[in-house]
Amino acid sequence: MSGFGFSISKSSTIEYKPEEFHLANIIEENEPTSRLCISCGSCSATCTGGEFAKLRMHYIHLYVKRNLTDKIREELQNCMFCGKCQLVCPRGVNNRNIIRLLWENI
Amino acid sequence: MSKEKRDIWRKYQKSIGDDNFFFVRSCIRQNFFPASEQAFLHILRNELGKNVVEDARHTTCSGIGYHSDVVNFDTLQTIIARHFALMTEAKLKNVAISCVTSFGLYSEVLETWKEFPSELEKTRENLYKATKREFEIPENIAHCSDIIYKFREEIKNKGKNRLVNAETGEPLKIVDHIGCHYAKIFPEYGEGGAEFPQVLTGMIESWGGQTVDYPERRHCCGFGFRQYLVQANRGYSVSNTYKKLQSMEPYKPDMIIANCPGCTMFIDKWQYTISEMEHKTFGPDKTGIPVLTYEELAGLVLGYDPWDLGLQMHQVSAEPLLDKMGIKYDKDKKFADKSGKIFSIPKQPEYIL
Amino acid sequence: MRAYDTKYQTIIIGGGIAGMTAALQLYKFGIRVLIIEKEDNLGGHLNKWYKLFPGFVNADEVVSNIVSEINDKRIHNITSDEVISIDSIYDNYIVKTSSGHSFEAESVLLAQGFNTFDPTKKEEYGYGLYSNVKTSVEVEKILKEHSNITIPKRIGLIHCVGSRDEKAGNLHCSKLCCVSAVKQSIELKERFPDAEVICFYIDLRMFDNGFEELYMEAQVEHGIKFIRGRLSECSENIDGSLVLKVQDTLTGLPMNVSVDWLVLMVGKEAAKLPNLDKSIDLKLAPNRFVAPENIFYNPNQTSQPGIFCCGTVSGPKTIHESAADAKAAAMSIIDYLNRK
Numbered sequence: 116m117s118g119f120g121f122s123i124s125k126s127s128t129i130e131y132k133p134e135e136f137h138l139a140n141i142i143e144e145n146e147p148t149s150r151l152c153i154s155c156g157s158c159s160a161t162c163t164g165g166e167f168a169k170l171r172m173h174y175i176h177l178y179v180k181r182n183l184t185d186k187i188r189e190e191l192q193n194c195m196f197c198g199k200c201q202l203v204c205p206r207g208v209n210n211r212n213i214i215r216l217l218w219e220n221i
Numbered sequence: 222m223s224k225e226k227r228d229i230w231r232k233y234q235k236s237i238g239d240d241n242f243f244f245v246r247s248c249i250r251q252n253f254f255p256a257s258e259q260a261f262l263h264i265l266r267n268e269l270g271k272n273v274v275e276d277a278r279h280t281t282c283s284g285i286g287y288h289s290d291v292v293n294f295d296t297l298q299t300i301i302a303r304h305f306a307l308m309t310e311a312k313l314k315n316v317a318i319s320c321v322t323s324f325g326l327y328s329e330v331l332e333t334w335k336e337f338p339s340e341l342e343k344t345r346e347n348l349y350k351a352t353k354r355e356f357e358i359p360e361n362i363a364h365c366s367d368i369i370y371k372f373r374e375e376i377k378n379k380g381k382n383r384l385v386n387a388e389t390g391e392p393l394k395i396v397d398h399i400g401c402h403y404a405k406i407f408p409e410y411g412e413g414g415a416e417f418p419q420v421l422t423g424m425i426e427s428w429g430g431q432t433v434d435y436p437e438r439r440h441c442c443g444f445g446f447r448q449y450l451v452q453a454n455r456g457y458s459v460s461n462t463y464k465k466l467q468s469m470e471p472y473k474p475d476m477i478i479a480n481c482p483g484c485t486m487f488i489d490k491w492q493y494t495i496s497e498m499e500h501k502t503f504g505p506d507k508t509g510i511p512v513l514t515y516e517e518l519a520g521l522v523l524g525y526d527p528w529d530l531g532l533q534m535h536q537v538s539a540e541p542l543l544d545k546m547g548i549k550y551d552k553d554k555k556f557a558d559k560s561g562k563i564f565s566i567p568k569q570p571e572y573i574l
Numbered sequence: 575m576r577a578y579d580t581k582y583q584t585i586i587i588g589g590g591i592a593g594m595t596a597a598l599q600l601y602k603f604g605i606r607v608l609i610i611e612k613e614d615n616l617g618g619h620l621n622k623w624y625k626l627f628p629g630f631v632n633a634d635e636v637v638s639n640i641v642s643e644i645n646d647k648r649i650h651n652i653t654s655d656e657v658i659s660i661d662s663i664y665d666n667y668i669v670k671t672s673s674g675h676s677f678e679a680e681s682v683l684l685a686q687g688f689n690t691f692d693p694t695k696k697e698e699y700g701y702g703l704y705s706n707v708k709t710s711v712e713v714e715k716i717l718k719e720h721s722n723i724t725i726p727k728r729i730g731l732i733h734c735v736g737s738r739d740e741k742a743g744n745l746h747c748s749k750l751c752c753v754s755a756v757k758q759s760i761e762l763k764e765r766f767p768d769a770e771v772i773c774f775y776i777d778l779r780m781f782d783n784g785f786e787e788l789y790m791e792a793q794v795e796h797g798i799k800f801i802r803g804r805l806s807e808c809s810e811n812i813d814g815s816l817v818l819k820v821q822d823t824l825t826g827l828p829m830n831v832s833v834d835w836l837v838l839m840v841g842k843e844a845a846k847l848p849n850l851d852k853s854i855d856l857k858l859a860p861n862r863f864v865a866p867e868n869i870f871y872n873p874n875q876t877s878q879p880g881i882f883c884c885g886t887v888s889g890p891k892t893i894h895e896s897a898a899d900a901k902a903a904a905m906s907i908i909d910y911l912n913r914k
Contacts, residue, residue, distance in 0.1 A: 150797065
């Protein structure tokens, strides 16, 4: 029944249910260095694509871990696979492989 | 949840007046729950023999206006000071406040006067200039639920009904909801503090029921004036109540009680709105969870007629609850006035009984 | 019951790592010391710990090594006795204990250590209300005693409980809780291999040798999850598990996480001092720990000549920092006694 003039707002709370986060499990199994990310932001700072479009590798890590797959798709398409994010990472995360796995599985 | 573990609330004991109250009414309670304030006065005056004084000249505390940025703080202080002046005129020192937002405002003004005495002086001047009245600060302000809490044992002893399932003898599972303005702003003003307020829990447990501790227990019902007054924002309000109802659903509560007029109204009426929008109800068999005020609950415990208590005016029908408790009521008299004539019967909603 | 002298050159209040290390150092220089310990055994907080980092050595081993040295060298010590007052008399001090002993000392060394924060003050965390909320101290006990308990499927560790918290009355950082959380998360994961272990942090203070590497080991080899966001409220679900309300600050979204156990990393607060007579001027730092006279040149001398401090009584420290501080304090005391 419409006509109330308002509708119920959708909750923005993430319900943490890692058993259901299939993409996260795939990435973690196939690229264990993904566990090392601490969101320091060096990758996003040096990103070539990120200069001109919305592409932040450290956010993609977080979106994977929280199962926000729509947001991953939005940013992934701007990546040119240059690999600077991997060169700069202080902890040795294999970012290029993660991007490749995401392209295959998303 | 055992009683021993919940001793944190004992840190926040407040003094509640004993007798000789100056009663200030709520703006909206008399529309939504017409019998509640009357029941409160009846219980205090006739059952407990207390002196409760009302003054026809008392006005709204202007809470709705203040919280919508229409009334400014100076005006608010003067209005409240005027109520204190009426109280002083009646030679009383205890205030009994019916509305929780109102109670929050009285606490706020009293705290402001404690910390900033210059505001108190300014208010005295303003009131004198406007009305030639002078006032004293009350010794004690209490919300009406505090007063019922204080006399819960007396009510229990006079009571005819207990909050148990009449067939099985099990205590009823009751969700208690405390208005945000009661203790969240000034925890010392609330009985039991802000995290585990005791005022409704004490009543429920004294009268034989059992409280439900669910994850969103302390969540606001969404009745912020700024959200609710503007139609476009109301979705925000209903989402909060929806969240609470979803969180309490697994516990299968038998009823909800609240001490704030807005909260009771919200949780009651939004169950209809949610049933229309989402086709979802929260009680068994397409019914909702009945929402009562604490005065109506006290009235049921004392054995008053449910239709005298105004339960027919609730959105979610209280009949299943009354049946559970074994309270007798006359179905035909539900929408009848005192002479027996039936006034108009409301339309039955589609998804909720 | 051993017969003790009534006069000592140094009385050490507290028989933990700091107190005992200082005693052994003073002994090497022929100083007559007495250790007064309020618990039933020497060892202090270390008696409660399971394994120490770095190295994951057994805390019991570390304690028994040093206690047996104390006993071998027959260094005087009393246990189950608490110092209740210190009075000054001319150049010396009178130390009285709860069992009625009274000793005279040329110098006093404060080594009482720290108190852990009582998390019942944080009502919203549910400690004392929900049975599955534990402190980090209790977890050490569970790990040590291999207590037979139900197996949790998810464990949450909350950093900064009672530290860096204006509402709790402690603005300071307790320094050790971050590495303890990482250590305990590894130990819990080893004890319950199928469980998911999550640490909820604000910052990760991995300041010492090997700490950052331990953090990386926790992430990669043990699969410990780290979520940046401080716990705001803990409630109980209908099945008894706890639902935590945190803000996942890195994505900027609120998050609800259900855990079976909640471990609170309680902070370190200043220990209670004995009553001091009016002529003793012992200055405390704003965080209520004992203030050294000069942190750079004289870190073990307090504002009161003749009263010294070592170990965590002047602020949170790692175990090896406490031991080093204790030896330094011993040298300051020797210098003081020589000049008297």
